[in-house]
Structure formats: structure tokens, C-alpha cells
Amino acid sequence: xxxxxxxxxxxxxxxxxxxxxxxxxxxxxxxxxxxxxxxxxxxxxxxxxxxxxxxxxxxxxxxxxxxxxxxxxxxxxxxxxxxxxxxxxxxxxxxxxxxxxxxxxxxxxxxxxxxxxxxxxxxxxxxxxxxxxxxxxxxxxxxxxxxxxxxxxxxxxxxxxxxxxxxxx
Numbered sequence: 559x560x561x562x563x564x565x566x567x568x569x570x571x572x573x574x575x576x577x578x579x580x581x582x583x584x585x586x587x588x589x590x591x592x593x594x595x596x597x598x599x600x601x602x603x604x605x606x607x608x609x610x611x612x613x614x615x616x617x618x619x620x621x622x623x624x625x626x627x628x629x630x631x632x633x634x635x636x637x638x639x640x641x642x643x644x645x646x647x648x649x650x651x652x653x654x655x656x657x658x659x660x661x662x663x664x665x666x667x668x669x670x671x672x673x674x675x676x677x678x679x680x681x682x683x684x685x686x687x688x689x690x691x692x693x694x695x696x697x698x699x700x701x702x703x704x705x706x707x708x709x710x711x712x713x714x715x716x717x718x719x720x721x722x723x724x725x726x727x
Contacts, residue, residue: 562633563641568609569596570621570653571693576678578697579655580690581616581670587636587644588687590715592676595621596648596689597669609651616670618660621653628702632688634712648689650696 571594572579580592595616599608606623613621631647638644661672683691688707696702 560642561640562643562645563636563638565598565644565646566648567597567646568599568605568612568649568651569594569689569693570609570613570623570651571627571696572613572619572621572653572655573678573697574675577675578678578681578690578693579617579619579673580676580681580686582672582674583669583687584671585669587634587638587646587712587714588689590717591685591687592681592690593670593687594650594689594693595670595673605649606651609649609653613653613655615663617655617673619655619657619673621655624652624654626651627696630689630692630702630707632707632709634688634709636712636714646688648692650689650693650702 579595581595583589583591583593595613596609597612609623610621613619627650629647629649631645633643633645635642636644659673678694681690681694688709
């Protein structure tokens with residue numbers, strides 16, 4: 559029987575020209591993949607506050623959120639504690655950013671190892687989280703799915719990014 563860990567978070571889709579701002583994921587089901595800046599809410603925090611804080615913590619950039627573009631949920635296998643799967647609900651926002659990229663401060667719960675602008679055509683489900691894949695789909699179509707996206711098979715990447723990839727570019 560499947561036992562689902564329920565995760566909820568807010569994420570920023572930040573793009574310029576043909577590039578998407580991504581973080582290097584250091585833990586969780588998306589470890590060693592590119593992910594969107596974002597994450598969980600702190601106690602009493604609103605959605606908008608959380609996405610602005612997460613972008614700052616993970617990239618060093620100041621986000622100006624433009625709009626909420628939708629909510630998508632994903633299910634995928636992930637062995638963690640007593641759980642067999644994760645059911646991840648993600649609220650997506652578009653944002654513009656100012657400032658300079660920096661390596662995030664590492665603290666308990668910080669799962670971003672660095673951030674970079676990546677060419678959209680260099681991102682795929684083999685090197686990215688489902689959130690990145692959905693962000694790209696939205697950038698191309700301006701649509702969000704209404705159904706749950708299920709990944710019946712999901713591989714945890716054991717190898718890190720290519721040497722020299724962690725950090726800022």
C-alpha cells in the first residue's frame with residue numbers, strides 16, 4: 559500500500575529571453591536536479607511572503623511577483639521515512655528579479671546549493687524537477703494542467719551536477 563508524504567510549496571517562474579532561473583537541489587525527491595526557487599511556508603506566513611523569502615534565500619535576488627499562474631500537483635515514488643511516495647502541491651508565480659546571484663546560506667532545511675540561469679532547451683525531466691518541466695510548459699503554452707501529474711517511475715539521481723556546476727553562474 560502506498561503511503562504519501564504531502565508537500566506544499568510556492569515557486570517562482572523567473573525567465574529572461576530563453577533562460578530560466580533554477581536552483582541546484584541538494585535534498586529531497588529532486589536531489590541533484592534543477593528546480594525552481596521556492597519552498598514551504600513558515601508558520602503564519604502568507605503565500606506571497608513565502609515565495610519572495612524563498613527566492614531571496616535560495617538565489618540572493620529580490621523578487622517582484624507579477625502574478626499567480628496556477629496550482630499543480632504531482633505524485634511520484636519516493637522512499638523517505640515511512641513514506642513510499644510524495645504528493646507535491648505547488649503554487650506557481652511569475653516574478654522579475656533584481657540583485658546579484660549568490661550562493662545560499664546553508665542552514666537546517668536549506669535544500670538549495672546554488673542558482674543559475676539555464677537555457678530552456680537544456681532543461682528536461684532527466685535533469686530537472688517536475689516543477690521546472692511544468693514551468694517550461696507554461697512558458698510555451700500559457701496553460702497549467704488541471705489534473706494531477708503522476709510519475710509512476712521516478713529515479714532519484716545519485717550523481718551530482720557536473721563538476722563545477724554547483725554554485726552560481
